[in-house]
Amino acid sequence: MTEHLEVELKFDADTGFVLPDLSGLAEVGEPVTYELEAVYHDTEDLRLAARKVTLRRRTGGTDAGWHLKVPAGPDSKHERQAPLSDELPAELARLLPAYVRGREVGPVAVLSTVRTVRKLRSPSGEVLAELADDLVTGTITGTPGSSSWREVEVELVSGDPRLLKKVGARLRKAGAERAAGSSKLGRLLGPRVPVPPSLDGSRAGDALLRHIAAQMDQILAYDPRVRLEVFDSVHKMRVAVRRLRSVLASGRPLLDRAVTDPLQSELRWLAGVLGEVRDAEVLHERFSGRLASLPEVCRQNPPWLRQIKKRERKGYTSIRKELSGERYFALLDALDRLLAAPPFTARAHGEAEKELRKLVRRSWRRLERAHDAIGESESAEGAAAADAARHETRKAAKRVRYTADAACEVLGGDAKAVSKAAKDLQEVLGRFQDGVIAQEQLRAVEPASVEEAFGLGALYGLEHCEAERARDEVEAAWADARSRAVPRLG
Template sequence: MFTFPCNAGHLDVATSLSRSTVAEKHLEIERKYDAAPDFTLPDLTGLPGVIAVSGTERHTLSANYFDTADLRLAAHGITLRRRRGGEDAGWHLKMPAGPDSKQELRAPLGRAQVVPARLATLVTAYARGSELGRVAVLDTERTTVRLLGEDGAVLAEIADDAVSGRVEGAESADTWREIEVELVSGDRALLKAADKALRKAGAEPGSSASKLGRVLGDAVTRRAVARTHPGSAAEAVLDYLSAQVTAIVTGDPKARLAEDDAVHKMRVAVRRTRSTLKSCRRVLDRERTDPLQPELKWLADALGEVRDLEVLRMRFADRIAGLDELTGEAEEAGRHLLDRLTGDEQAAYRRLDAALKEPRYYALLDALEGLVAEPPLAGKAGRPADDELPRMLDREWRRVEKAYAAIADADDPDEARHDTRKVAKRARYAAELARPVVGSSAKQMVADAKRIQEVFGGYQDGVIAMEHLHDAARRAETPAEAFVLGVLYGVERTEAYTSRDHVEETWEQITGS
């Protein structure tokens, strides 16, 4: 059973959601090199921490690579293969995870032409309903040595590969030789030293990030990026939007795996996108962007249900852990509350899983990428960014001031406070967008909006927690459970009202009024 990342404050959803079996994931840190047929591996015993080099091992590997017909996975640097031979035969899914790094997930060999459901699900944001089929075949004769440290610890593995690869349906194959250096327990200093030794011996940095990329070559089409006038408002807005769209797509598999904070980060990227489309209506034509708002809200709500329950569970877990007086039945009642929240969170994850498989979701991702590739520019798009963006920030801050002023006369002050928090968050995101252009004043606006957002958020979070505890109290089955819920309610009420009392002080500190 694959175990999802879990810590003291995070939910282990692997068992509860009965995911398909996937072996433990692995962070692969490696570099690839092209090597001539007469290349000789240099002596590597002098590298940092390397005491000895193991004897050679030889493996015959045969791998079938799977992708959509238009190679969407390859376009994002993702490889999905079924490989026979070697010590790790099976299905391998590799996704970029940083410089020289890929996150690898594995599954048993299973059926030759059927991608394991769990791995197929993890590339849903890229495939978007398109069938995954074999696109290339690679055969490799591999010779490996291991770099050993103290007590025989394997620091790195060096693979010398003679590769033959062909695109599905092609009669001829390409052949080449490449060297891979993969860290095992060694550090990046070793990787850097190995790089220097191999290049000095005649190896050259790999011409492609993967064997598959080399075979497919120009058949892979990268995501289009709009051409805008340098220094224009459109350039600044689209740079920011493009980063958010990338965060949504790359965050999808992490959210499905319930990685720590993954749902939160994906939700924030969705919110930033929504806010940007609202704030930048003078740069992007709202006739095209406004229809995206309800779709983005739908996705944010699906992510928000999971995130809100996650926050509540962690919040109450911390509260209960701090109540030293809980013993016996009361302690059991506290565990019962957390168990119910865990169950609710697990159910929310299942609903999120379902939402992320809907055609509606695929259509939204297509629309967002299309927006970045072919933006519907409005009248102010061509203006210099250092002229247009400060105007945008002025408008956004005036909205914050107006929302704050409305609290005093509001029929429902709590709703007005919540609205002010949302407006402050939108202003914060606008300032984040403008910061590379506007500089220190935008940076200060980010800080001010964040303070407003947080002080209102402290009150709002407490209100939500109290509402949940009030509902739970109606279902309390024992005096001990009612007692625990009452104690928690008192703690939340005190903290919520304390945050509310700090609102005016915080506003005066920020505005000087």
């Protein structure tokens, strides 16, 4: 299976459209024509199309085979390809569960295309982009008749993204119009594709809902990449899960807790599933870097470090199992229902600026209480209790940050300033907590040799000093964060 990031612009053109002169932008190659046929697959209720995901089996042209395209941002998609076969390849099928959630996938449409391709080259001959002029005929499975249209695409190969905009400007000037949809299939299926709920309202609850929808999109976008073990994808998906949990918690005044509290517990479960791999990733990378900085006797990959790597590998097996199970599907379905029928309270219908500012202030007060508990714990219960309070303060700072991020659309610079202040405090507390966890991991290792014991001791010393330095910085970081955030709370 191969993968690349597809970045392209699509334009509608009538039969009389003439491609414009592109001189000055690139050297235009001679046209080459292909006949393509693509059978598109989806669930009966078009779950893939609803998420702008396309799965097709294409014959003809230079890239015959199975193609899976997943949105990766405006005008771009992650495209994965597998060799041509009669059945859907397993390597693509295993990337679909979060979208299809147990439903069967089969043919839903056929697109036949006569494609004329022109390569856009640099003066040195490098292919910068490809311009495709398509005459398309589409049929929907089980439906009589067909639809035909003309479409022009310009896809980036190795050029600067600005080239797409410049070519697009000339296409529009010549009479082409930006395509309404991002895919030929979407154009063919039209109103058959489920429409996502409208999130463009101006109420406080609408702003919160848009942020929730964005985190849901992130979870679905990173799900296939987690299954493929793409570096940092577990981290990115876990962050989206945690942002959702924080916003559902801080947004309780706007959302019915009878609906959101069960979601929070399930999101906590999902974060835990992802956490096993993420924690192992972080520890392995951290200890490997530390060992590289120590004397020659420590520069090795000791058995205990290999065990952490094995935990990471085992964790991926567990993740793939859980992300293909009914509990995960039920959580995704529940989040979809929340977006489709928001459980708004009376306050959710209020003025967005007023209500979201209240949420940010509320989360900040929670952070202040958590910070105050550090000193109280140290006086009454000792250092260990104070360290636990620092951990709680870190979590409270993270909630402030995520709540402020959710309010940025409405509160603008005030929310950004609060978020940045909370993030800076969180990072100091995080360095302390990471050092504490690292020391716990090292204490649990039984050295197999004197050399290994020396390496463990040296690492422990580094982690202890790092944690101590971070702990000594906490109060200054708190004072700084407070001085920056409080004036912005309103």
